Every structure is written in C-alpha cells, then in structure tokens.
Amino acid sequence: MGRGTVKVLPWLDLRGKLGDYIYSGKVLDLLVLHLKIFPISLPLPFFFFLTQIFFLFFLFFFFDLTAQDPERILKMVKICCIGAGYVGGPTMAVIALKCPEIEVAVVDISVSRINAWNSDALPIYEPGLDEVVKQCRGKNLFFSTDVEKHVSEADIVFVSVNTPTKTQGLGAGKAADLTYWESAARMIADVSKSNKIVVEKSTVPVKTAEAIEKILTHNSKGINFQILSNPEFLAEGTAIQDLFNPDRVLIGGRETPEGKKAVEALRDVYAHWVPVDRIICTNLWSAELSKLAANAFLAQRISSVNAMSALCEATGADVSQVSHAVGKDTRIGPKFLNASVGFGGSCFQKDILNLVYICECNGLPDVANYWKQVIKVNDYQKTRFVNRIVSSMFNTVSGKKIAILGFAFKKDTGDTRETPAIDVCKGLLGDKARLSIYDPQVNEEQIQRDLSMKKFDWDHPVHLQPMSPTSIKQVSVVWDAYEATKDAHGICILTEWDEFKTLDYQRIYENMQKPAFVFDGRNIVDVAKLREIGFIVYSIGKPLDQWLKDMPAVA
Numbered sequence: 190m191g192r193g194t195v196k197v198l199p200w201l202d203l204r205g206k207l208g209d210y211i212y213s214g215k216v217l218d219l220l221v222l223h224l225k226i227f228p229i230s231l232p233l234p235f236f237f238f239l240t241q242i243f244f245l246f247f248l249f250f251f252f253d254l255t256a257q258d259p260e261r262i263l264k265m266v267k268i269c270c271i272g273a274g275y276v277g278g279p280t281m282a283v284i285a286l287k288c289p290e291i292e293v294a295v296v297d298i299s300v301s302r303i304n305a306w307n308s309d310a311l312p313i314y315e316p317g318l319d320e321v322v323k324q325c326r327g328k329n330l331f332f333s334t335d336v337e338k339h340v341s342e343a344d345i346v347f348v349s350v351n352t353p354t355k356t357q358g359l360g361a362g363k364a365a366d367l368t369y370w371e372s373a374a375r376m377i378a379d380v381s382k383s384n385k386i387v388v389e390k391s392t393v394p395v396k397t398a399e400a401i402e403k404i405l406t407h408n409s410k411g412i413n414f415q416i417l418s419n420p421e422f423l424a425e426g427t428a429i430q431d432l433f434n435p436d437r438v439l440i441g442g443r444e445t446p447e448g449k450k451a452v453e454a455l456r457d458v459y460a461h462w463v464p465v466d467r468i469i470c471t472n473l474w475s476a477e478l479s480k481l482a483a484n485a486f487l488a489q490r491i492s493s494v495n496a497m498s499a500l501c502e503a504t505g506a507d508v509s510q511v512s513h514a515v516g517k518d519t520r521i522g523p524k525f526l527n528a529s530v531g532f533g534g535s536c537f538q539k540d541i542l543n544l545v546y547i548c549e550c551n552g553l554p555d556v557a558n559y560w561k562q563v564i565k566v567n568d569y570q571k572t573r574f575v576n577r578i579v580s581s582m583f584n585t586v587s588g589k590k591i592a593i594l595g596f597a598f599k600k601d602t603g604d605t606r607e608t609p610a611i612d613v614c615k616g617l618l619g620d621k622a623r624l625s626i627y628d629p630q631v632n633e634e635q636i637q638r639d640l641s642m643k644k645f646d647w648d649h650p651v652h653l654q655p656m657s658p659t660s661i662k663q664v665s666v667v668w669d670a671y672e673a674t675k676d677a678h679g680i681c682i683l684t685e686w687d688e689f690k691t692l693d694y695q696r697i698y699e700n701m702q703k704p705a706f707v708f709d710g711r712n713i714v715d716v717a718k719l720r721e722i723g724f725i726v727y728s729i730g731k732p733l734d735q736w737l738k739d740m741p742a743v744a
C-alpha cells in the first residue's frame with residue numbers, strides 16, 4: 190500500500206518547526222531559538238527586547254503562522270470527532286492506529302457512551318474493534334465528554350452526529366433533521382480560537398455544507414473555517430475491514446485555494462494507509478450526493494431481488510438460482526443480490542427518504558417516485574413475510590409461541606436500528622402471538638425499547654431516546670436458541686447469524702409443537718434437511734412447501 194507523497198519544502202519545514210514551538214506553547218524554547226539566532230542580544234536588554242518583538246512580528250506576519258496549511262497540519266495535527274457512535278468510534282480508532290503522530294479525541298454528549306468507550310465493554314459490537322481500540326486508547330486516542338475543550342484544540346473537527354428523519358413540520362417523514370448537526374456547528378464556532386477544517390462525516394442532505402458554512406462564518410470572529418464533505422461508506426459488521434481497506438475515500442471541498450489546501454490536508458491523513466488512487470476528491474455537492482446515491486443504489490438492488498422473490502414463489506422459480514445467474518453477468522455482479530425479509534439499518538431508508546425529499550424540492554416528482562418505490566417494496570416484503578407466517582399457521586397466531594432467531598439488522602452487529610425484526614415482531618404481536626426472542630448481541634432492554642418506540646425515535650442520541658414505560662408482556666428475551674424454540678409453534682429467522690446454520694434442528698424439532706414451522710427470512714437453513722426432519726419450511730423466494738401452497742394467498 191502506498192503512502193501519499195508529502196512534499197515538505199525546506200522553508201516550510203523551518204516554518205513548521207517554528208509553528209510547533211509557538212503552538213505547543215514552548216515559550217522558553219522560543220527564547221532559546223531567538224538567542225541562537227541573535228546571540229549578541231543577550232547582554233543588551235533593550236536590543237534583546239527589540240529583536241524579540243521583531244522576531245515575533247517576523248514569525249506571525251511573514252511566515253503567516255496563524256494560517257493553517259497542510260504542511261503544518263501534517264506535523265502537529267490534532268483531530269477531534271464529535272459523535273462517538275457506530276461511525277465516529279471505529280473511524281477515529283482506525284485513524285489513530287494508522288497515524289500514530291496524530292492525536293485523536295472522540296467526544297460525545299452521552300456520558301454512558303463515553304464511559305463505555307473507556308471501559309472493556311465497548312458500546313458497540315464490531316469484529317476487530319476491541320483490538321484496535323486497545324492498541325491506541327490512552328496513547329493517541331482519547332474518548333471524552335469535554336466536547337468544547339477538544340474541539341477548541343483541534344485542527345480538524347469531524348462531525349459524526351445523528352441526522353434523524355424529521356417527524357414534525359416541513360418535510361416530516363422525509364427530510365433530515367439537522368438539529369444535532371446545527372448545534373454542533375454553533376458550538377464549534379463558539380469555542381474555536383484558531384482556524385479549523387470541519388469535516389462532515391454524518392450523512393447529510395445535499396447543500397448541508399453550505400448551511401453549515403454560513404453558521405460557522407457568521408459566528409466566526411475572524412476565524413477561517415474550511416468545510417469538507419467526507420462521507421463514510423463503512424458497513425456495520427465489517428467496519429474495521431472496510432476502514433482498513435476502503436474501496437474509496439471521498440473528499441469534497443470548495444474549489445478555492447484554501448478549499449483545495451484543506452482537501453489536501455485531509456487526503457494526507459488518509460494517505461497514511463489508503464493508496465492515493467483510491468482517494469477521490471470532488472466538489473462539496475458531488476461528495477454529499479454520492480453518499481445518498483450509493484446507499485440508494487445498494488438498497489435498490491435489495492428491493493429488486495426481493496420483488497423478484499415474490500414472483501419466484503408465485504411461479505416455482507428459485508430466487509437463489511435466479512440471483513446466481515443474473516449476478517454472473519459482469520455488468521451486474523454478484524453482490525447484494527440475496528433475497529431476504531428486507532433491508533434495515535440506520536442508513537438505507539433514511540437516506541432514500543432524504544433523496545426523495547431533495548428530488549421533490551427540486552421539482553422532480555417522477556425521480557422522487559422512482560426512489561420511493563425502493564422503500565415501498567421493502568415494506569411490502571416485511572408485510573408479505575408476516576402474512577405468510579399467519580396464513581400458514583391456520584390464519585392465526587393468537588396465543589401461539591413464535592421463536593424469533595436474530596433481532597439485529599444483520600449479522601456481526603448488535604445494531605437494531607430499522608431492523609426488519611421490529612416490523613415482523615410488531616406484525617406478529619398485532620395478531621396476538623407470544624414471542625420468544627434470541628439474538629447473540631442484543632439485550633432485552635434494547636428489544637423492549639425498539640418494540641415500543643415510535644418510528645424514527647431511534648435516531649436520537651441514546652440518552653434522549655424515550656424509555657419504554659412498560660415492557661411488552663407477550664415478549665420474552667432469552668439467551669439461547671434452544672430455550673427460545675422450546676414449545677414454540679414456529680421459528681422465524683430474521684438475522685443471518687452463522688450460529689443459526691449449525692443449530693441441532695433435530696433436537697429443536699423434538700421440543701416444538703407440531704406441526705412445526707420454520708420461516709427463514711434470510712435463506713440460511715438447509716431446506717431439504719429440515720423438511721426431512723419434519724418441519725414445514727418457508728424460505729423466501731424458494732419453491733413452496735406443499736403445505737404453504739394450499740394456504741390462502743398472502744401478497
């Protein structure tokens with residue numbers, strides 16, 4: 190992997206050294222340096238005083254040390270990230286690991302989150318994250334609630350705060366709510382005493398940078414802020430791998446000389462480990478829109494294959510075979526073509542709604558409707574799954590125990606934001622089922638909270654989220670798949686955890702009510718083997734069990 194080429198011209202190097210002295214407050218060193226340059230001045234106090242004044246004048250105005258430039262930043266950069274969440278935490282941990290000379294502070298208003306980052310039980314589960322944090326924490330990686338101190342000291346401030354969907358007012362249900370972003374921007378303007386590069390890490394609507402720029406410049410007290418858009422493309426569950434080896438890093442900035450310098454400064458941080466040909470530099474709006482576009486394209490592939498899965502069930506085709514054949518076309522490719530109960534996670538739905546709103550605001554209703562359809566198909570898929578369960582089990586699940594295996598929105602994460610499991614569980618509870626839920630990474634408190642929370646409430650800082658006043662009585666959460674399935678009438682697999690592939694299904698079958706059903710929302714079980722054991726199996730987009738064929742239509 191190649192490092193970015195970093196040219197440090199000799200005079201800039203000198204300037205960097207002088208800058209180090211001044212900015213690190215080593216006044217004594219500065220005096221020694223002064224005496225080295227003007228040794229004659231020592232016995233002559235007045236001359237000493239004059240040359241000292243001249244020297245400082247020379248430093249500040251000729252070398253313009255008050256201005257930030259990439260070369261100085263390279264030498265003594267301090268980074269602060271506002272928001273210690275799924276993006277801010279892992280991203281900053283990897284920057285700290287790969288750039289040992291950079292000091293990285295991750296700050297958050299949530300005390301419990303910061304305490305967890307400073308403990309052995311990190312607030313998020315992500316393979317490989319523990320090791321990275323352990324290597325840097327306390328050395329050049331710090332987690333703190335002292336937001337203002339770290340922001341004021343930083344050269345580069347990343348903003349990775351929540352950007353929920355608005356629930357009230359103009360654009361409710363679609364537009365991004367930039368409350369947290371705006372308050373972070375105002376705070377940066379308030380506490381800054383030196384020039385800063387402010388980096389949008391959160392996913393934001395196009396032109397947010399312009400709004401933030403206005404907030405910063407109108408409150409700047411003469412300080413220069415350069416705004417960059419550096420959207421994050423990591424996927425939860427593989428975040429560390431994605432950060433170590435990204436397909437691309439995208440940096441958008443203003444096309445002014447200062448804007449270009451800021452882009453270079455951030456590019457040089459990533460160039461510590463990312464090959465420079467994978468660092469794409471664009472204008473601000475392209476970077477902001479590319480993030481929304483990338484998520485919309487990914488979600489669209491899932492909705493496309495899910496729409497196809499309904500047709501496969503109706504015709505007897507097998508969606509896995511169709512996906513395989515389609516994905517072999519190099520123009521299409523094999524990734525993101527697995528049929529499932531639907532996509533989830535904090536980004537896809539939110540970002541598409543955002544895109545839809547932007548299209549509507551720009552007078553493009555047909556484009557907006559096109560993207561809206563991706564979400565409609567996703568909702569259709571979840572509803573179809575619930576309907577299939579209820580209709581298969583004699584058109585009622587009232588009072589029946591249903592085991593839910595997996596609650597996180599995908600494997601290898603404990604994240605439950607917008608997980609399809611919420612809608613499926615709510616659908617089953619609506620038909621009065623009793624649910625026994627098991628997920629290796631999600632605890633009871635989180636599940637109860639998710640099932641009682643209003644739509645979009647999940648995307649607020651943890652300590653501001655509503656607590657569920659009472660827990661839902663028909664829901665029990667257990668720590669073992671065998672316990673969850675004991676005496677159950679049916680099993681729903683809602684997350685593709687590897688351990689669900691290797692369960693002892695013979696043992697599970699023996700402990701269940703008969704007929705025993707498996708509804709596989711992730712297509713991970715061996716359907717033939719389970720049917721041989723005696724299960725009635727529904728697997729999304731696969732040829733239907735004779736039992737299911739005889740049940741009422743469900744679409």
Ligand SMILES: NC(=O)c1ccc[n+]([C@@H]2O[C@H](COP(=O)([O-])OP(=O)(O)OC[C@H]3O[C@@H](n4cnc5c(N)ncnc54)[C@H](O)[C@@H]3O)[C@@H](O)[C@H]2O)c1
Pocket residue numbers: 271272273274275276277296297298299302336349350351352369370372373390391392393421422423424425535536649650651
């Ligand atoms: N999760 C992902 O996979 C992913 C991927 C790419 C981009 N994104 C985007 O990144 C952004 C952050 O996502 P996340 O998943 O890390 O969210 P998160 O909810 O896990 O973390 C956000 C953090 O910001 C903190 N916060 C909010 N306002 C603050 C303030 N004023 N000062 C200090 N801290 C504040 C919250 O307490 C919270 O801990 C969102 O815009 C999201 O759309 C997420």
